[in-house]
Amino acid sequence: MTIPVLICDDSALARKQMARTLPKEWDVDITFAANGAEGIEAxxxxQGEVVFLDLNMPVMDGYEVLESIQQNDLPALVIVVSGDIQIKAHERVKALGALDFIQKPVSAEAISHILQEYGILTLENEGETTDEDMIEVDMRDACQEVANVAMGRAADLLSKLLDVFVLLPIPNVNVLEVSELTMALKATEENPTISALCQGFIGAGIAGEALLLFHDSSFNDMAKLMGLSNPEDEATEIEVMIDTGNVLIGAFLNGISEQLDMQFSQSHPVVLGRHCTVNELIHDNSAKWHRTLAMEINYRIEDHNIQCDLLLLFTEDSIPTMNFKLGYLLD
Incomplete structure (x- = not known):
């Protein structure tokens, strides 16, 4: 009997990867949804007796989909597939009725194991050919999905160190001119002043700088979580920035290196500016950056007044190598 399977993810690359990892001999009819609202309709x-569900999506996220399935008693077995690997994320989706959780990037072995463990996988002599090759993936989408997975790795490490739950956005990925950087930093508009840390990185054919933009209103809460005294002291603020940067930048770059199968070397962190506006920061450092591939992630910590932006700026010369590396994920 053919089983209706729904793959619900805002990333075309993730949908394609997910479809490819399903057992070829599994008799299924696959439907794709690009956000939670489309998923609920499916x-x-x-069209979704078995659902593979992402968490970070526009319109309606994965948590809201699970809530809707519960509230409306919809007939769906849901397996969450996400880059957000925080323990508390696992606990929350299980409490909302998810069958299990698989971390991105997915593997055929993990999928097959879970399907068999829960008695979902029914093997036939011939399965239907899936149409994952019909899914078109552009490089921006692929970069966004790579950033999504790396973002989850960094959030997981931060959540373990501070015993908190990190709220994750949809990564913002664009090729920008330096003049467009300020406009791209939407999350900082509500925060008049920031302090910034910069750390260079380089790999085989890929180089750039990571910026941690720390909202000034966040210092007190972050210092308390880290067990630091004198949160308003200049040395404490710098320590908070460097410690947070070491966690987020290091884990994020490791997440990218794992997916692209390459290693990065990092320079020592440098404080770019303290208690300044985004305009001032970009203007004062504009000579360092030209046309760039930018990945922006706004991290927030639940129940705390803590918010910071991680911005990775890849040099224009890095884009051909990035495209080459991403090509392996698309093939």
């Missing part, structure tokens, strides 16, 4: 239409 489930209501009988």
């Amino acid at each position: 489930i209501k239409a009988g």
Whole structure:
């Protein structure tokens, strides 16, 4: 009997990877949804007896989808597939009725194991050919999905160190001119002043700088979570920035290196500016950056007044190598 399977993820690359990892001999009819609202409609239409669900999506995220499935008693077995690997994320989706959790990037072995463990996988002599090769993935989408997975690795490490839950956004990925950087930093508009840390990185054919933009209103709460005294002291503020940068930048770059199969070397962190505006920061350092591939992630900590932006600026010369590396994920 053919089983209706729904793959719900805002990333075309993630949808394609997910479809490819399903057992070829599994008799399924696959439907794709690019956000949670589309996913719910597909489930209501009988197209999602088994659902592979992402968490970070526009319109309606994975948590909201699980809530809707519970509230409306919809017939769906949900397996969450996400880059957000925080323990508390696992606990929350299980409490909302998810069958299990698989971390991105997915593997065929992990999928097959879970399907068999829960008795979902029914093997036939011939499975239907899936149409994952019909899914078109552009490089920006691929970069965004790579950033999504790396973002989750960094959040998981921060959450373990501070015993908190890190709220994750959808990564913002664009090729920008330096003049466009200020406009790209939407999350900083509500925060008049920031302090910034910069750390260079370089790999085989890929180089750039990571910026940690720390909202000034966040210092007190962050210092307390780290067990530091005198949160308003200049030395304490710098220590908070460097410690946070070591965690987020290091883990994020490791997440990218794992996916692209390469290693990065990092320079020592440098304080770029303290208690300044984004305009001032970009203007004062504009000579360092030209046209760039930018990945922006706004990290927030639940129940705390803590917010910081991680911005990775890859040099224009890095883009061909990035495209080459990403090509392996698309093939």
